Amino acid sequence: MWELYKKGFLVYLQLEKSLSKNTIEAYGNDELGMSERSQARIISGIKSFYKYCQQEEIIKNDPTELLAAPKLKKALPDTLTFEEIESIIGQIDLSTAEGVRNKALLETLYSCGLRVSEVVGLKRSHLYLDIGFIRVVGKGDKERLIPIGSDAIKHIEIYLKEIRIHLPHKKGCEDILFLNRRGGKLSRVMVFYIIKDLTLKANIPKNISPHTFRHSFATHLVEGGADLRAVQEMLGHESITTTEIYTHLDRNFLRDTLNRYHPGFQKKKTS
Numbered sequence: 001m002w003e004l005y006k007k008g009f010l011v012y013l014q015l016e017k018s019l020s021k022n023t024i025e026a027y028g029n030d031e032l033g034m035s036e037r038s039q040a041r042i043i044s045g046i047k048s049f050y051k052y053c054q055q056e057e058i059i060k061n062d063p064t065e066l067l068a069a070p071k072l073k074k075a076l077p078d079t080l081t082f083e084e085i086e087s088i089i090g091q092i093d094l095s096t097a098e099g100v101r102n103k104a105l106l107e108t109l110y111s112c113g114l115r116v117s118e119v120v121g122l123k124r125s126h127l128y129l130d131i132g133f134i135r136v137v138g139k140g141d142k143e144r145l146i147p148i149g150s151d152a153i154k155h156i157e158i159y160l161k162e163i164r165i166h167l168p169h170k171k172g173c174e175d176i177l178f179l180n181r182r183g184g185k186l187s188r189v190m191v192f193y194i195i196k197d198l199t200l201k202a203n204i205p206k207n208i209s210p211h212t213f214r215h216s217f218a219t220h221l222v223e224g225g226a227d228l229r230a231v232q233e234m235l236g237h238e239s240i241t242t243t244e245i246y247t248h249l250d251r252n253f254l255r256d257t258l259n260r261y262h263p264g265f266q267k268k269k270t271s
Helices: 002-015 021-029 036-055 082-089 097-112 116-120 150-162 188-201 210-223 228-235 245-261 263-270
Strands: 133-137 143-147
Touching: 082 097, 082 188, 082 210, 097 116, 097 133, 097 150, 097 188, 097 210, 116 188, 116 210, 143 228, 188 210, 210 228, 210 245, 228 245
Parallel strands: none
Antiparallel strands: 133 143
């Protein structure tokens, strides 16, 4: 009987809450973990399940009302400087078809601050390069328009004209922009490996993932004085509080800038 309720709950998460497939699978399959983040996610899933059961009148009282989740510290993610990003992208071998593709992919990832799932799912029909925008399908199948930089546009056009046009297309991938050599959609794991390999070649001793490019995109915008609401819109964050982590990064940037350049701070160091 509970297995039936569980299936109903997962459908509820998809239709009513518009959660991503990965989040729904995590709620459905979670086991006890060691980290506070794992515990918080499990408790969130349990609370959501019993709330659903109440709404469906499966139960009268919510047994999780007093169940408290651990308070999570907001960890500031690793970021890359613009020079480090240029160095990583500069390691790409443009004499190969995969290199031309990877150049276009990473330029797009950084230029638009995309999630890795968004960049591998990007469609040719969602490119409006003549006006400098792309259409992205994000979490919960929500769409947003994002400006795209001239370098990314240039390398997408090179990839389309010189590489993509010659690739075979697997069924269902005809409109996918970035394809593997067999004409299929790139996996998220493959993008991770591409970036890890390039980071090693660039001798950058940081823990870098595709998401680091997204964090760096947002950090560089905030450091440059961009409006937080505009950054929220481009990142596709539902809540402004998710975007506000970058104000903490910005404060660190400001403090470092003062320490390095303000004569009053320099005087304190030498006295």
